[in-house]
């Protein structure tokens with residue numbers, strides 16, 4: 001598995017933090033890693049974007065690539081139109097990922113917002129790029145009430161497009177999880193049909209990079225290069 005598309009249920013749910021953790025675990029295992037953020041919205045030129053953030057957290061060996069930047073914090077197609085900038089096609093995204101895959105062991109492609117956010121006026125999404133790449137999609141999801149619906153919708157959208165889904169990683173697991181969070185650990189897999197593959201503790205994105213790298217494998221299932229176990233995590237957080 002050399003390319004993984006990191007998508008999720010929406011924006012601000014921890015895709016970048018999860019991408020950083022997977023990159024950190026892979027880099028620590030001696031793999032060469034690239035993080036590709038095709039469309040970065042909401043930032044002016046010159047400010048570090050998600051790909052640069054992931055490389056900062058994961059390690060200096062990680063390659064960070066951004067293809068387009070649109071200053072307004074909007075969906076890429078809307079932000080491009082309003083800025084008078086060109087949109088990105090799925091073919092351009094797939095080509096960039098393929099090129100990185102030729103020189104890296106692992107390429108992580110982080111979407112913008114959730115799975116069906118539009119990248120161009122024709123309505124193409126990250127799902128179209130994943131199809132061209134024949135790459136599996138990882139679903140990053142919130143922990144709290146509401147995640148069962150949005151995660152299950154995302155899983156259904158992937159299935160409807162015959163895209164392979166790896167599983168679900170919780171982007172930000174609270175220090176003091178409420179009843180809904182704890183129940184969701186068991187209900188997310190049964191509702192979405194996808195396995196739970198990790199949980200990144202709340203606040204991890206603010207760790208010093210060295211601390212982040214040391215801790216990251218403990219947040220991820222072995223299939224993502226870590227040592228996390230869904231069974232142990234559920235046992236640690238009983239619904240009560």
Ligand SMILES: Nc1ncnc2c1ncn2[C@@H]1O[C@H](COP(=O)(O)OP(=O)(O)OP(=O)(O)O)[C@@H](O)[C@H]1O
Nearest residue numbers: 011012013014015016017113172201202203204205
């Ligand atoms: N586990 C975490 N630890 C610390 N901060 C987190 C964590 N998860 C999310 N955040 C914070 O929440 C915000 C959103 O997280 P993140 O940037 O990873 O979301 P995203 O899904 O990548 O959003 P976007 O659609 O903008 O790319 C950031 O400010 C980030 O620092």
Ligand SMILES: [Mg+2]
Nearest residue numbers: 015016050110
């Ligand atoms: Mg992000």
